Amino acid sequence: MTLWTIIIYLIPLKYAHWLHLFPVLKEGWLPILTTVKTSIFSFLGFEIAFFLYPFLQKKEKASMGVVIANTLSLLAFLMVTIGAFIFYSPDEITIYNEPTIEMLKVLEFKFIERLEIVFFSFYLFVISTTVLPFMFMTVFCTSQLVGKQDYSKHLACFLLIEFAVVVLFPPSFDENTHLQQVIEKAGIILAFAFPLCLWGYVWVHGLFKRRAIK
Amino acid sequence: MKRMCLAILLVFLIAILSSCGRHVPLEDLTISLILGVDLDDENNLIISESSPVFNKDAKKSVETYQLKAKSIRASRKYFDALATGEVTAAKIQILLLGKRVLEHEDWFSILDTVYRNPTFSINTRVIVVDGPVSDVIFYKPADKPQLALHLKEAIDKNNGRSRTVNNTLQVLHRQMYEKGLTPSISEIKKEKNLKFVGVSLLNENGKYVDSLSIQDSSLLLILKDEQKQEVTFTIPMKSLDDEGGIFNKNELSIDVNRVKSKVKTKYDQDKFHFNYKIHMTVTIVEQLFPVGKVKEKELEKMIEKELNSRFKVLIKKIQENKIDPIGLGLYARAYQYEQYKKVEEHWGKALAESNIDVSVDIDIKSMGAIK
Amino acid sequence: MLFFRRYNQKPSSSRQLNNSLHQGLVSSELMDNIAEIQSIFCDTPDLIVRYLVIKQTQSQAALIYLNGITDSKTIFNHVLNPLLFEDSKDNSEADLKVSLGHIKETNTWPQIESAILNGECVLFVDKRTEAFIYDTSNFPKRPIEDTEIESSLNGPHVGFTETGNDNVALIRNHIHNRELKIKEMIVGERGKSKLFILYLADVVNPEVLKELENRIQKIDVDSIINAGVLAEYIEDHPYSPFPQLLLTERPDFASSEILQGRIVTVVDRSPNVIIGPVTFDSFFKTTDDYSSRWMVASFIRLMRYFGFFMAIFLPATYIAIISFHFEVIPLKLLLSLGASRERIPFPPYIEAFIMELTLEMLREAGIRLPTKIGQTVGIVGGIVIGQAAVDAGIVSNIMVIVVALTAVASFIIPNYEMGSAIRIIRFPMMILASLFGFVGLTVGLMILLGHFIALESLGTPYGSPIAPLRFPDWKDVFMRFPQWAINKRPLSTKAIQMIKANSNRPKGDKQ
Incomplete structure (x- = not known):
């Protein structure tokens, strides 16, 4: 399209x-x-x-x-x-x-x-x-x-x-740009940092769980 | 019922919204087609405008106004006071610049609104007027269509036949800001008739320095590699012994079918070297001297010589004025960036000192239908 | 108060039918039965009761039928004649000698009643508790004629008529296959209309079929007068301007759609059949597309889609350009537009509305009037009003061209229903354009597209090969590929058997 x-x-x-x-x-x-x-x-x-x-x-x-x-x-x-x-x-x-x-x-x-x-x-x-x-x-x-x-x-x-x-x-043009920058940062965190944290959490969680089973 | 309520609410909201829209039907507008910028004898800025009149009762089909104003935008309110409808700039086809304007440096800032205001069309053709703009804008020939149409068609046609550069506002903007290039704008003159006289050359600050004739403009276009489908040269064969006589018996016209130009850029001995190799495939369309007087190979040589000397004159003119309408700065930047970076701010001067060789290579494809 | 009192004899809001009477069985006394019949059919002057003595058994009898909807020749030759004059040598008591194929026996009154109403004749015999029903029905009907609305250049010149049985026969004529199943259903309480649902049992998707049947069963009305009425009851989105079921009067088109895996519903007494589930592109196809060469067909089909957009957006674009974006018009056209608009006192949207409404009225007038007057209306409307309106300075001549182009573009759509939908959509678009210009147009287009994507026909996606993107189906949408290239049924029908042809192409001598 x-x-x-x-x-x-x-x-x-x-x-x-x-x-x-x-x-x-x-x-x-x-x-x-x-x-x-x-x-x-x-x-x-x-x-x-x-x-x-x-x-x-x-x-x-x-x-x-x-x-x-x-x-x-x-x-x-x-x-x-x-x-x-x-x-x-x-x-x-x-x-x-x-x-x-x-x-x-x-x-x-x-x-x-x-x-x-x-x-x-x-x-x-x-x-x-x-x-x-x-x-x-x-x-x-x-x-x-x-x-x-x-x-x-x-x-x-x-x-x-x-x-x-x-x-x-x-919103004025400048405010729009500013907003966009904020969202940009948030987006980067969400897309790249957040999954890493999640992965880390899952990893740590798994570690503990395994220990608990032992 | 709920849907109905929603629908009514929606229609109501839309009706409120509609009040924000700019809403003037076509026939209630005064559509400027030509905008003129000039200076009078006391260096006051003069803005002029010409727009078509749709009303059949009006005797004239064009209304033209001229007035003093601080800037182009400021002039609009005065035009509004004069014209029937709302004056709009959205369809301006031709921008006429008086030569008096160009003789000052930094005139370009007056055109700021043209680029800043999105209603302006960026495809407006820019033409320099040799003489006062009012001569041109108030000119109303009986045997021509409306001036705006006439000028637009004429400049497009001349550009199509590679006789003059086609400067839209967009191109002018690029030429003004690009450091490796100086502007060149086509030029008209009002004598008895309105006619294109060639190309005005400006320096890097936008100040007028020199003009090129129509024939030289073609050469400039070839150097810029912007020639269109048809380039024609009429060349006197000076090396033939006899004088032309009344009927210019030694003239030869060629039609250039294909131009291939190659530029080699070098930096050597603190100088730029540009080596132009132009290969042209030509057809002979007119030959006033008798057949068999010159062989084809010799003819090629003679044309090459003639064109080479013309290119030399042109380049000399350019270098003397320290300008670069060809855009050799682009080549310098592309291939010799380190060196170019140093002289970027004064490229005209650097070009004047550099070495430009042009060698033309002619290939006659056909001698025409008769021997 | 008086005003209200006058109307206090309210029509009852719940629908009650006078069905529950006459629940008894047929009596053995002939005269009782006749009295019963006459009480059921009071005020029925076309009811004929013929008393006779059956020669074979020498018993009293009465033959009852409705004049006009029965075939009197059949009754004379094959019912009355044998009964009155034939004397069978073998004295088999059970059978009465009637030379007819379709004979039923019954002893319940409702059945007798409906038989008489269906044009059958009923024979009561004295001392017998059953009535004999002979199928002699012959409703007034029209012979099979050429199609009027969906005419075709080189397709068959046969159209559906008002008789359901004939219509089924016309479809059977195209598909001689035992998998062509016909389901009979009856809808309507008063005017019981027979519906026939036709489909290929080994092709059609059973869920779609079930859905269609369910919807038909849920209908509870007095009568289904026309196929269009039924379509409105069973379609998925009644609030949509687009038709979601296709009505056609061409048996060849209906049969080809059955072969695609779709379901055809024949409504008795209606010259149209309903095809479902359909997709948007079905409305842009004709049978001529398949009988002419594929390049021509593709070209014409592309033109139809182009016409579709033109009919919706052209007047709106005109309004948008004139009132908002005159910049986009090239200079020369701008000058002539300005000159022609100069005298017009109205803003462009009023101008456009005047002309569009005039055109719609002319069109409607042309349809309802007899053909000869219709032509005159066309001439008066097209030439006189158009020319005079321009001369009088009410509309500009560019507007007249726009309106004419729009009309031509909407006529190119082969389906009348879709054409009408376009005519309606045009007006909201014009309003949007007059309010917001091109932005309004874009919003309109977005709404239209969003709506289009959400539409369904009998539970299958309406915009099928386009909106759920299904590239295999594109062979027969904007372009019609050569026949041998289209060897599968469209995915949109959800058919359970996809292959419909072998992709081998016979190449004459070379094979």
């Missing part, structure tokens, strides 16, 4: 300057490694598999699915990133807030101009596939905590709260 958005990113490439890619690794590896932290957030989401695992029908395919999904998104990100690198000169790319979005402004066809306007409204559709799973998991988990199967009431509450928050404290 989101495939066509990537295809759209292929169109501005006719204005591309491949020379911008050279030299590769001009400043060494360090700046690349420092950005890993920001890009890792885009790959989060597989931790949902932890929660959905008990409901899966073919459990052995779960890890496979996670790997495939993340590889696909990796390819998509790579394409868009490289596209932006060759479209903008390295000196100007830092000026834009959202270079990947600006990039689409050049799109123009014989029958439609300013394609970005159409694109962004339909992007709502694409972005909803990111939001909806998170929303679903939130509601699903809270209803599981309370011990109810039906989560429609939780959903209604959740949406109302969200609506109220947005109306009462409209």
Whole structure:
């Protein structure tokens, strides 16, 4: 479904300057490694598999699915990133807030101009596939905590709260970014540190249990 | 019943929401198609705007206003005071820049709103006007379509035939900020008619330094490797002994079918060396001198010589002005990053000192349908 | 108070049928029986009671039938004639000489009553406690004719009629197989309608069949007048604009769907049969797709899907562009659009609503009127109103083009029900577009898709090859692959036997 958005990113490439890619690794590896932290957030989401695992029908395919999904998104990100690198000169790319979005402004066809306007409204559709799973998991988990199967009431509450928050404290661009950073950290902890702790707990627990049996 | 209540509530909420939307139908807008930026004799900023009039009762199909304003955005409220509908910038096709503006450094900041405000189209064509902008924007020829349409088609066509660069706002932005490249914008002049006169070259600060003729613009495009499908040169065969006479008997026109250019970048003896190898496959489309006077091989040599000398003149011009409209800085950065990093801030100067060789290799594919 | 009192003779809210009378058995006295019959069928002028003396046994008898729904020739030749004139030499008491195939005996009144109402004739014989029922029914019916709504270019020109038995026969004509099972059910308390459920016993999924039967059994109404009524009772989501059961009047289409592993319900007295479970893509298929060459068929099918989206979104897109996003129109079109919109006093959504509603009214008017007047309405509506409205400056000519395109696009959908669904969905989309522009359109599309994914038809997913992604089924969705490539039944039918063809392709001489 989101495939066509990537295809759209292929169109501005006719204005591309491949020379911008050279030299590769001009400043060494360090700046690349420092950005890993920001890009890792885009790959989060597989931790949902932890929660959905008990409901899966073919459990052995779960890890496979996670790997495939993340590889696909990796390819998509790579394409868009490289596209932006060759479209903008390295000196100007830092000026834009959202270079990947600006990039689409050049799109123009014989029958439609300013394609970005159409694109962004339909992007709502694409972005909803990111939001909806998170929303679903939130509601699903809270209803599981309370011990109810039906989560429609939780959903209604959740949406109302969200609506109220947005109306009462409209978030600015900066606040949004800040919030994103917080969630990024939380996500990293949840996805990487939390399973380790759990594993440790299970290990320790097993150790004690075995001792108790002895 | 519950569903009904929900539905009514939903419709009600939506109706409230709708008040946030900007909602002006097409016909109630004054859609600017041309935006002009110029300076008057006392160096006051003059903004002008031209938009189509849809009403059939109106005698003129275009309304054009010109006024003094502090900035482009500030000018909008004055335009609103003048025009019928709400003035909107979303469809601006042409941005006219007076040459007087370009003669000052740092003029680029005046265009800030164009990039910052997302309603502006980034595909607006940028054209430099040699002379006052008002001459052009108020020009209403009887035998042409609306000025905006005419200019847009004309610049696209000229770019398609590799006679002038096609500068959209996006390209201009890139050229202004890229350190290894200086901007080049196509230029028009209003004499009796409106015509394209070539390309204006700016330096790294955006200040106007020189202009190129239409013929030289083609060469520039070839050097930039941005030529489109058809490049035509008409070359006098000076080495032929006889004078051309009234009918320019020694002229030869070639159609360049394919251009392959290779740039080799070297850094040697504290200098950059750029070695251009341009291979052209050409077709002869016009030959005014008699057949059999020159052999094909000689002809190739003569064309090569002529083009080589033209490239040399162009490069000399570029180096004298310490600019780099070709974008050789990109090559330098890509292949000689260490050295380029040192001179990045003054690339024009570094290029002026560097060594640029161009060697053209011509291959005549066909002599045309007749002998 | 008076106002209320006038209506205090309320219609009873619980449905009570006058069934419980006449529970007794047939008496041995002929005259008692006749009196009983006449008390059941009072005010029934078409009831005929013919007294006669049976020649064979010399006993008094009476033949009772309803005139009009019985075949009088059959009664004369095969019932009355033998009874009155034939004298059997061997004196077997048991049988009365009647040259008919279908004879029943009964002694209960309800059965007699329903037999008479079904067009059978009943013979009472004096001194005998059973009545003889002869099947002579001949309801007024229409001959089998070409289909009217779902016409076809090179398919068979046979349509279902109003007679259930004929319809079953038409399907049997396509499938000569003993696995084609027919289940008969009766629905409706007053107008008992016969339903026939047809399916291939070794193909169809028993759970789906069970589900369908259960739903039909739960129906408790006076009468099922038409197949559409039944469909509305048994469909999964009555609040959805999309039809979830397919009504068709083509026997070939119905049979091909049976062969796919689906279930066909024939409703007596209705010229349509119900096909279920169906998927969304079934509504975009015609039998012509299979009888024309596969490239042509695929092209036409793609065009139908394109038309589907166009019919839903084109007017909405127009509204969104004109009122919010004029930037996306190329310059030249913008100039001509602006010039044509300039005189229009209404905002674009009112303009669009005027034209769309006019079109819908014209369409409805054209359907209900006799063909000749219908054409006139089309001309008046299309040419006169369209042209005059533009001249008068009420709508722009671009709007007229948009409306016309929308109409053409919605006509391309082969199924009438789906076409109507599109017509309805269009209006909410237009409202959304006039409120939020493209964002509204996107939200509309999302709601539509979400709804589409959630839909089910007889418990199977409605959007099957698309929404639960099933790539093997895609051979026959947007493209129709060559026949030999489609050798399996669609997964969406949950058929228990998937293979329907051998994938070998005979290649003429080369084999």
